[in-house]
């Protein structure tokens with residue numbers, strides 16, 4: 013409970029205290045017992061876009077204004093480190109067919125590519141803004157999102173340009189699938205992705221991603237994509253081992269990817285690589301839920317010592333949920349995570365997957381991204397699945413819900 017050094021963004025800004033917090037989840041083990049660092053009967057003081065004080069309510073300093081949390085739990089805003097929100101149309105018919113017994117294949121991506129190419133910039137931007145609002149209502153305050161439904165130089169670049177107007181976590185996924193017009197010559201498409209398309213996209217993106225999977229890109233192609241991106245200052249992340257076992261996870265660790273995402277089909281060697289390397293294992297329960305696939309084994313990864321993140325993978329094909337509380341509930345019920353582990357993975361874990369230290373925790377100096385739950389304990393996120401528990405959201409110190 014110390015004061016953070018004043019930063020230019022907070023100096024002189026009015027201060028607000030959120031008081032009467034039943035339990036505050038800080039994700040800072042120096043502030044409370046265990047990884048979640050819980051503080052009971054807590055208060056948080058916000059100045060500008062930052063947290064400047066956390067501690068026991070009775071010791072809170074005087075502030076310009078205050079908000080009574082009514083004894084509810086306060087958690088860090090969810091950090092959704094994996095979504096695909098630059099698209100148009102939906103795939104209701106594909107989902108309906110799948111729930112009638114048809115298997116999921118990545119081939120449906122091409123349906124969304126066709127609809128996305130036809131959309132105007134204004135439509136793509138409005139769709140993205142609507143999803144971000146939907147996410148905010150469910151407590152998500154940091155969102156990574158990707159291209160990957162344009163698959164031409166102009167369509168990938170415009171998707172990323174639009175994304176930068178809404179979020180700082182932008183990922184270039186030109187290597188999502190080979191589009192129909194390059195079906196006869198996938199190597200030409202890889203050359204485009206690592207050449208002119210990268211040139212057009214790199215200025216807008218922080219990350220580069222590749223779907224390393226049978227039916228998408230093989231290990232050699234994936235390595236080439238990540239290396240080209242790195243040479244342009246983009247940091248790697250990988251869609252790995254989603255539909256079957258494969259080289260994606262080990263390739264991600266070797267390439268120094270910040271995160272390997274999906275991790276559904278893992279060998280012991282994959283688990284060891286994740287536990288020993290610096291790559292976060294990002295699990296996407298909405299995907300297995302919506303494709304009727306077996307869930308990834310979070311317990312196995314955690315017991316091996318891997319860092320695990322949870323994200324929505326929100327996209328119109330494999331996982332059309334934007335809800336982190338839903339992902340937490342499924343991870344607890346189906347993937348062997350404790351409620352505490354799932355909450356950590358949906359907040360601090362997501363921050364780790366994005367290599368961010370300013371979000372995913374509620375300690376002095378962190379961004380004031382907070383969620384007040386209409387519940388006395390964050391365990392309710394898993395205990396009361398499907399119930400809208402998000403009562404209020406502050407993002408960058410401003411009350412947005």
Ligand code: NIG
Nearest residue numbers: 121223251325327328329330
């Ligand atoms: O993360 N795996 C590849 N991409 C998406 C699915 C995209 C789609 O089906 O439209 C995913 O699951």
Ligand code: FE
Nearest residue numbers: 094096251325
């Ligand atoms: Fe994805």
